[in-house]
Amino acid sequence: MPRRFLKVLLALALPVSLGGVALAVPASAAQSVRLQYRTSSTGATTAQAEPWFKLVNTGSAPLPLDQVKIRYYFRGETAYRFACSWAVVGCSTVTGRFAGLPSPVPTADRYLEVGFTSGTLAAGADTGDLQLRFHRADWQNFSQSDDYSFGARTSYADWDKVAVFVDGRLAWGVPAAGGGDPSQSPSPTPSGTPGTSQGTLFDDFSYTGSSDPRLAQRGWTVRSSAGGPGVPGAAWSPSAVTFPSAGGGQVLQLASSTDGTASGTVHAELSTASRKFFEGTYAARVRFSDAPVSGPDGEHVVQTFFTITPLARDLDPDYGELDFEYLPNGGWGEPGSILYTTSWETYRNDPWLAVNTHTEERASFAGWHDLVMQVSGGRIRYYVDGRLFADHGDIYYPETPMWLMFNQWFIDLQGGGAPRTYHQQVDWVYHSKGEVVPPAEVLDRVGAFRAASTSFTDTVPAP
Template identity: 85%
Template sequence: MSRHFLKVLLALALPVSLAGIVLATPASAAQAVRLQYRTSSTGATTAQAEPWLKLLNTGTTPVPLNQVKIRYYFTGETTYRFACSWAVVGCSTVTGQFVNLATPVPTADRYLEVGFTSGSLAAGADTGDLQLRFYRADWQNFTQSDDYSFGAQTAYADWDKVAVYVDGRLAWGVPAAGGDPSPSPSASPSGDPGTSQGTLFDDFAYTGSSDPRLAQRGWTVRSNSGGPGVPGATWSPAAVTFPTVSGNQVLQLASSTDGTGSGTVHTELSTANRKFFEGTYAARVKFSDAPVSGPDGEHIVQTFFTITPLAHDLDPDYGELDFEYLPNGGWGEPGNIMYTTSWETYRNDPWLAVNTHTEERASFAGWHDLVIQVAGGRVKYYIDGRLFADHGDIYYPETPMWLMFNQWFIDLQGGSAPRTYHQQVDWVYYSKGEVVSPAEVQNRVGAFRAASTTFTDTVPNS
């Protein structure tokens, strides 16, 4: 358990002598896409770039949007944030992450990769407006006139300086020259791509917490008492459900309280086997800043983490890697904060924590793609493709761990009105012994879903 208080048809390359550029032809004659672009921010410098995009299906078969990746290339000097202002397909289905180019060019050293979690683009149809924007994390102005994908037009028109990939293959546009090799085709859901020594993927397509497939597939829904959290609280399997959200089933943790210990419900889903160690962990998680019912203000913790049990005080084989979001603060923090924490060990009494953490005081409400890479003595945490933290040294784990999600109350703020908070998880992924980029994680998850694979586990038991 988490214990602060205890603690991502082949492109056709025309000869340079004929065209001078690389153009994309559709992945197949039946499935063809075209992209149009305009902007609502035309200045050479701006506080935020505003690429508005429209994707058109000019083929004869539908295009699953979760197979589509759109890349807008630009230069930057710092951390950027992505936002969807409005979209006909719904901003809740639109994702954005920033990826550095392996070989920068003068007009681009990174790209914004836009994806979709669900939906289908029918033949002859278009997505309608995708009103997107991105900005520096410090909100300083930046120059966009020298960016590869930027254009100052204010009416939609075909734009080949934004690339579109369908199922991992270039389907439209001219990528920034020299800096953007075509991504590998999406991983086959039936195998272990790259150097992986085993893969776990779960889309959480279950009927409820008593579904026998949960145990058969290596999951445990917690029911036993104890920490972390409010003394006297229960851990309720009944509060762990699998509703359908935007066409996909999700894991939902519904933690609640009436202001008393005995009236407090915590929730947790954990793997039964400790078989997860070096490799890449990923999950798409929805955090919430407010309860779905009742008054707000509770110090609640929403998590995705790995952990090794503590055999004794200051056990050197203990390990824990945490994403922990506190929407209302706690542990001395007055407001929302995201922690990533890597643990060496701890002692409960008197309390001594041996860990390192990185935090950001901001709201993380909504859906986020979380990735942890554990390799070569370093633990790297990513949120929506952005490197959030890089830990190592004594905080690198030594032994296999469980993989967990839980939601629990640090303490209680008083009052008897019942209040319930939700944390949701769309999918979880793990590749043993392999460093997988956040963008490639998206490709692989998209491949599983395109093949209607809701679960696979080829990770050997440790």
């Protein structure tokens, strides 16, 4: 969750040794595209590799960019992070993922695969600059001079050691040995395509209270431990988590209250006990509220639906967090109602350093909303009521399994006075592991569970 919003792009990286073997381009390959390459990082050892590309359409017909995959081959020793620094076509349309070669060679055991989510390249046109970079997850320097695809070029020229595939077929370049059709090579993580669910969680929160033994049996934890986020010294109380009737059914209700003092402040949280959630689709129907149900208004309260990995140490590269956060009365320097979606790479608490990206909308979101996150293929897409709200990726894509959570808490306190209580409610939660489910399809599936009187199911495997 954001504590301050600083757009920080950390790009540092670690040591690798490399060498190379190549395969000839098949005579049948359709040479309808050409790739030009240069780099802004020419050193033998570097903090980050910086391959820059221009893709040229040499054919006679427009080329849909979502059919194109560009592969840059190298040899590595650890996890890597991809980022798009700038692109004429827009970084929001550029994706990047890393995968291993089925048959490694001395100069390459993996590749960076660059793709596009949208756009069309006209016949005879080029994409203009694609200024890309990648670095080691632990931010150590590494060797690139003997990487298969690396060349110390400072101006654009045709480069056949980077391969281009169009609709799954080699269209340009000489892949490193073992680099074949993208559809044939294994992905390091689930591809996240429709119809490939590897497990489903659904819960409509039909419980008697926070002490209902079925909560623990079904993998939920009601928080009672002290600590952040929020007001130091505030309590996280199980009694603030209830399951009242609403709209003909039951809902999860988080009731956060304060009298303006830390000792009189209560936060509320419900979390999964297992960190088994990674790629796939997350959804919940959430009721945000602008005003307290009792007492004076004006507190900086945060109402949430999110996933998170614990921070093992400052700037932990394995940290991850994907947030919906609604601030009805502002906070973090905002004067009024604002909804944030935030994707985190990592952070340091003291002195504060946030490595995240966020999208926000300044408006009231009071009432019920269908919130959906799709985590797949190096992108995190956030939807609100079926509308694409944000599209994040690059270094902010999660690397490790996460908890799934709902909580409500106060950023700070506005002073003493009469007690005030805010409610956040959740009608249901849904997750499909390894599958991209469109928002409308999520609602159909939830409707089917309810039509079958299924109040809970969890087939998501343990990590």
